[in-house]
Amino acid sequence: MLRLDPSALGTSAQRTAWLGCLGAALVVKPFILVTFGLYRRYWPYAYARDLLIALIAIATATAATAIVAMGLVKVGAIPAFPYSVLAIDGLITLMLLGGVRACAPMLADVAHQPRTTPALVVQMPRRSKRVLIVGAGEVGCQVVREAHRNPQLGFTPVGFLDDEPSKWQKHIQDVPVFGPISSLEATLETHRIDEVIVAIASVPGGVVRTVVDACRRANVASRMVPGMVELLDGGFRVNRLREIDIADLLRRRPIDARVEAGSYLQGQVVLVTGAGGSIGSELCRQVARANPAAVVLLGHGENSVFDVANALRESFPAVPVREVIADVRNERRLLSLLREHRPDIVFHAAAHKHVRLMESHPEEAITNNVLGTRTLVNASLEADVRRFVFISTDKAVAPTSIMGASKRVAELIVRDAALTHHREYVAVRFGNVLGSRGSVIPEFKRQIERGGPITVTHADAKRFFMTIPEAVYLVLKAGGLSQGGELFVLNMGEPVRIVDLAQDLIRLSGLAPDDIPLSFIGLRQGEKLDEALWEPDSVVEPAAGDGDVFRVLEPATVLHSAHLHRTIAGLSDAASRGDARDIHRLLGDLIPTFESQLPTLGGANTSLSHKRRQIA
Numbered sequence: 001m002l003r004l005d006p007s008a009l010g011t012s013a014q015r016t017a018w019l020g021c022l023g024a025a026l027v028v029k030p031f032i033l034v035t036f037g038l039y040r041r042y043w044p045y046a047y048a049r050d051l052l053i054a055l056i057a058i059a060t061a062t063a064a065t066a067i068v069a070m071g072l073v074k075v076g077a078i079p080a081f082p083y084s085v086l087a088i089d090g091l092i093t094l095m096l097l098g099g100v101r102a103c104a105p106m107l108a109d110v111a112h113q114p115r116t117t118p119a120l121v122v123q124m125p126r127r128s129k130r131v132l133i134v135g136a137g138e139v140g141c142q143v144v145r146e147a148h149r150n151p152q153l154g155f156t157p158v159g160f161l162d163d164e165p166s167k168w169q170k171h172i173q174d175v176p177v178f179g180p181i182s183s184l185e186a187t188l189e190t191h192r193i194d195e196v197i198v199a200i201a202s203v204p205g206g207v208v209r210t211v212v213d214a215c216r217r218a219n220v221a222s223r224m225v226p227g228m229v230e231l232l233d234g235g236f237r238v239n240r241l242r243e244i245d246i247a248d249l250l251r252r253r254p255i256d257a258r259v260e261a262g263s264y265l266q267g268q269v270v271l272v273t274g275a276g277g278s279i280g281s282e283l284c285r286q287v288a289r290a291n292p293a294a295v296v297l298l299g300h301g302e303n304s305v306f307d308v309a310n311a312l313r314e315s316f317p318a319v320p321v322r323e324v325i326a327d328v329r330n331e332r333r334l335l336s337l338l339r340e341h342r343p344d345i346v347f348h349a350a351a352h353k354h355v356r357l358m359e360s361h362p363e364e365a366i367t368n369n370v371l372g373t374r375t376l377v378n379a380s381l382e383a384d385v386r387r388f389v390f391i392s393t394d395k396a397v398a399p400t401s402i403m404g405a406s407k408r409v410a411e412l413i414v415r416d417a418a419l420t421h422h423r424e425y426v427a428v429r430f431g432n433v434l435g436s437r438g439s440v441i442p443e444f445k446r447q448i449e450r451g452g453p454i455t456v457t458h459a460d461a462k463r464f465f466m467t468i469p470e471a472v473y474l475v476l477k478a479g480g481l482s483q484g485g486e487l488f489v490l491n492m493g494e495p496v497r498i499v500d501l502a503q504d505l506i507r508l509s510g511l512a513p514d515d516i517p518l519s520f521i522g523l524r525q526g527e528k529l530d531e532a533l534w535e536p537d538s539v540v541e542p543a544a545g546d547g548d549v550f551r552v553l554e555p556a557t558v559l560h561s562a563h564l565h566r567t568i569a570g571l572s573d574a575a576s577r578g579d580a581r582d583i584h585r586l587l588g589d590l591i592p593t594f595e596s597q598l599p600t601l602g603g604a605n606t607s608l609s610h611k612r613r614q615i616a
Contacts, residue, residue, distance in 0.1 A: 276304025431464030
């Protein structure tokens with residue numbers, strides 16, 4: 001022992017003390033170290049937590065040995081000895097056990113370094129990708145370690161980008177940190193980068209969007225490191241995708257949905273149809289936030305209405321919530337309900353909206369979208385509803401589908417009621433609502449989870465997109481701006497190619513575009529390449545100073561009430577008979593820009609184009 005004179009060990013007392021301490025250490029220390037699992041850990045891959053556990057285990061073992069040794073002295077089993085012996089023993093144990101384990105990861109890294117090829121052996125050079133790593137944290141360091149340990153991966157870390165200023169111009173594992181993520185484009189040019197890897201735990205969608213856009217402009221590949229769930233699960237799988245902020249797919253800055261847009265709802269009784277749907281349910285939440293006198297949830301699906309009502313009661317316990325299960329096509333039932341609840345404002349979100357299904361079932365589009373809207377408008381007039389906001393679609397512009405044409409007729413019904421009865425009844429047009437029930441995003445996500453392919457109708461198909469909060473904001477703001485008979489449209493920027501949307505969704509899910517194939521299936525019946533928000537001869541002006549919402553006046557839609565009502569009566573009769581040809585004919589007679597594709601008996605499609613005409 002270092003503390004004792006070796007010659008002193010010849011005496012019986014010192015030899016007995018030495019053997020007693022040794023015996024205590026041999027019994028106590030292995031038991032403590034095994035309990036802490038030090039012999040079950042693979043130390044070449046040790047992390048800080050493993051080393052901390054080792055330190056605690058060694059300290060505990062040393063303390064336990066000291067307690068046992070001093071207990072033996074106290075009971076007279078062994079003679080007294082300098083207690084500094086125990087401190088020296090603890091330091092030696094720490095160096096031998098802890099030091100070796102702490103050096104194990106470094107020794108493993110050295111062992112895995114690529115070996116130099118002997119000079120006499122000629123190898124064909126294999127070009128390694130020059131990789132820039134976004135994120136100089138733990139995940140980024142793991143990427144560098146794997147690159148060093150596995151040269152066959154074929155990439156060389158050139159540098160890091162990180163938004164932590166203290167890391168800038170420093171080296172982490174011999175890899176420099178160039179600067180912030182905002183310097184990405186300049187870094188790509190300066191350092192001839194072949195690929196960018198985003199290596200940030202819980203990376204925000206905005207960061208991914210910045211990286212993806214910069215790499216696309218520089219024609220540089222980009223991908224993301226799988227998150228910790230995938231790493232712990234034993235490897236990356238397509239069905240483990242990062243959560244996506246829907247707003248990241250817009251390719252524009254989302255419109256700020258300000259709370260004051262619904263301030264006029266305070267103290268009012270508000271009725272929402274389609275309250276169980278994705279738009280209707282969010283509309284109910286925003287209405288409840290405005291502290292109305294009551295919110296009336298009208299829907300046809302009892303389970304969805306039940307769920308929304310319960311959620312509202314939990315979030316807004318002071319707001320009275322009333323559930324109503326009814327069909328907007330039932331005129332007598334609807335009039336009775338409106339007379340009972342006496343709403344001041346009605347938001348009409350209930351509709352059939354699937355283009356392909358309505359092409360196959362045109363009578364359903366007419367009875368629900370056209371006759372249901374007429375029934376609700378008439379009941380609202382009878383019940384003296386002051387404001388009425390109808391939710392339409394951009395597919396109502398120059399419609400090529402039964403769904404779009406039926407919504408266009410519903411717009412005319414609302415406008416006719418507003419002008420005839422001098423009420424604040426208006427319509428709003430939506431683009432495609434990202435993330436809504438039945439929209440393209442949930443379907444694309446399911447296809448990505450299955451490993452693809454993503455089915456896209458046409459490489460050049462474009463659509464206007466908006467988020468659910470933006471859609472609800474448009475509805476609330478239109479209700480506050482209404483004077484009667486207007487048509488409102490959100491400022492949605494430029495249309496987006498569906499192909500680009502699909503590829504963005506793949507990247508934002510943590511994959512590379514090549515990981516998921518695309519399959520082009522062709523335009524289906526009723527679909528078109530491009531959508532528009534208004535007819536070419538429309539008068540469009542900002543509805544408010546912020547430019548978020550446009551007011552649209554379409555002169556071509558000015559019709560005499562008598563002609564409108566005669567056509568609706570004809571549509572009702574054709575729908576009751578299931579006469580698809582008559583439905584198409586009547587819609588073409590009412591809407592000058594309607595172009596339908598009507599299946600013939602032989603199975604071919606006959607294009608019925610109706611020339612624009614002004615109906616006097």
